[in-house]
Amino acid sequence: MPSLTIAQLLIRRVLSTRRDVFMSLLLPAFVLAGIVALFASTTDTEPKITILNQDKGSYGAMIGKQLEQEPKYDIATVASGSDEQLKQSIEDGDINAAIIIPADYSDQLIAGKSPSIVFYRMNEQLWNASLALSLEAETERMSHAAALLAQNNQLTKESLDELLATVHENRIATQAADMQIGETIANPEVIGLMLLFVLLLVMRSISLIMEDREHRTMARMFTAPVRGYQIALGNFLGIVAVGTLQLFIMVCLCCYLFGYDPGFSPFMLFLLLECFLITSVGLASAIAGLVRNSMQLSNIGNLVITPTCMLGGCFWPISIMPDFMQKLANFTPQKWLLEAADRLSGGGSISTVAVPVLIILLFAVVLLAFGAVVLRPSKQAISG
Structure with a gap:
């Protein structure tokens, strides 16, 4: 299947050498796990x-x-x-x-x-x-x-x-x-850091697609006997596969090596972050489609990631923000993931997080659809 081939090639580009495996996969996970352990121990002090x-x-x-x-x-x-x-x-x-x-x-x-x-x-x-x-x-x-x-x-x-x-x-x-129903929202720094970590990693992976677009590699792909949705699906699967591996390592290090306890099972934490990963790919794709090169992607990405994390409650409780900012937070996927984690940490069942998770996935569908359209090279680039 062409999509799987494209995904495999993207994974090889990200993890082509041992150095890439260490710098792109292991080192970020270890650094974040250490920061999470530090924050968790700090917030546990009365x-x-x-x-x-x-x-x-x-x-x-x-x-x-x-x-x-x-x-x-x-x-x-x-x-x-x-x-x-x-x-x-x-x-x-x-x-x-x-x-x-x-x-x-x-x-x-x-x-x-x-x-x-x-x-x-x-x-x-x-x-x-x-x-x-x-x-x-x-x-x-x-x-x-x-x-x-x-x-x-x-x-x-x-x-x-x-x-x-x-x-x-x-x-x-x-x-x-x-x-x-307040452990996570009361101390949002830990999971908020994880969400920031996911967004930054996805933006780095999307930069590879931007390089293909700049070097006209993507345009040549669209001239091959491959449908546009297969190219978009292949890039999506490749980024999600790399991100899933990074998340798995990060969650294992945080929960089993450094002893971080989110208040619910590490497996559920991994699933929630996986849902957010899909949404992050859509958000990064949408941003990438609106810029021309990797430098602009990095600058605009930072201007989007940091404010949405602040507004979504990654760094402080949403409850202490003004009412109008609390309403605006509903338009960020970070807010809904933190709400889902908050309900689980309060002893809620899977059914209690169905609505927040569905909203996160709805963000993913809309952003991925938009990103797939705007990332497609122009007809002039394909014909040229």
């Missing part, structure tokens, strides 16, 4: 947080108790101290963050006001940005409860306690479910 509760009422203590129930943080509550001491502890590396609940926190709530909590950290990171949002949301929830009672002239400490207890019970049930 941040140390000190809570200074200066509030004499019950609502400040309620904030501390709720934070202590979070398994992601190492919480220590102290009754005395100063801002400078906590700042110094952060600078010395003894703790990662400090939370100060002001002395009038409960009084402001009872008065119907919205108090604020002081949150110190050395620099802005994913976990402390998420924690800051949680603190703001918790204070806002209490303020809304107090405002609701005030509207009905029922704002007393007893009524607020009763309402907050009811809200807290319901919130715990919801939060427990969200915690199960």
Whole structure:
């Protein structure tokens, strides 16, 4: 079959020598596996947080108790101290963050006001940005409860306690479910790096096809008694075969050598990345069809890959982005793969990821169809 012959020739070009096997196949997989292991070990470390509760009422203590129930943080509550001491502890590396609940926190709530909590950290990171949002949301929830009672002239400490207890019970049930479907999105760097790795490898393989186009090798292929779809299929199979081998080595190294645990089976991780690989081939083909040479392919490819990875949630949770960016993320395949991985890491079955996977494959079909059309050399190049 001509397509298989074309695919075989493309594989030989990518892996023609031992040096090519090492540089194109083994070295990238080992480097990425090492980076993944480093990120995985970093994200597994629980941040140390000190809570200074200066509030004499019950609502400040309620904030501390709720934070202590979070398994992601190492919480220590102290009754005395100063801002400078906590700042110094952060600078010395003894703790990662400090939370100060002001002395009038409960009084402001009872008065119907919205108090604020002081949150110190050395620099802005994913976990402390998420924690800051949680603190703001918790204070806002209490303020809304107090405002609701005030509207009905029922704002007393007893009524607020009763309402907050009811809200807290319901919130715990919801939060427990969200915690199960949130491991990957909460720490997206690991799988996000894998997706970036896949995109970069595919762009390199597509550059070989661009060389054929520049050197008019592809034009000569179209003059042979071979149909255009067979040429496109052969190039597609060759790139996917090389990418599959690279993915297999990378997943084995990450999961079995470096001990990375995605929260579900390595086989399922491989299948998800394989689906994304097919979509990546379509994306790279579409980009290649819109440029004239390999240099432009590299430049335009970087301008597409990095923003889509950022928008798709590869480097930070989509939930912390503005609403309009969260909507735009739906147009990136990275977002749907991370969602599928997120559901699997939360204990979901294969059926729970059917919709995200189908959307990823739909991206692949559309992009591959477009790429196959625009990568075809012009009639002038074929006749010339």
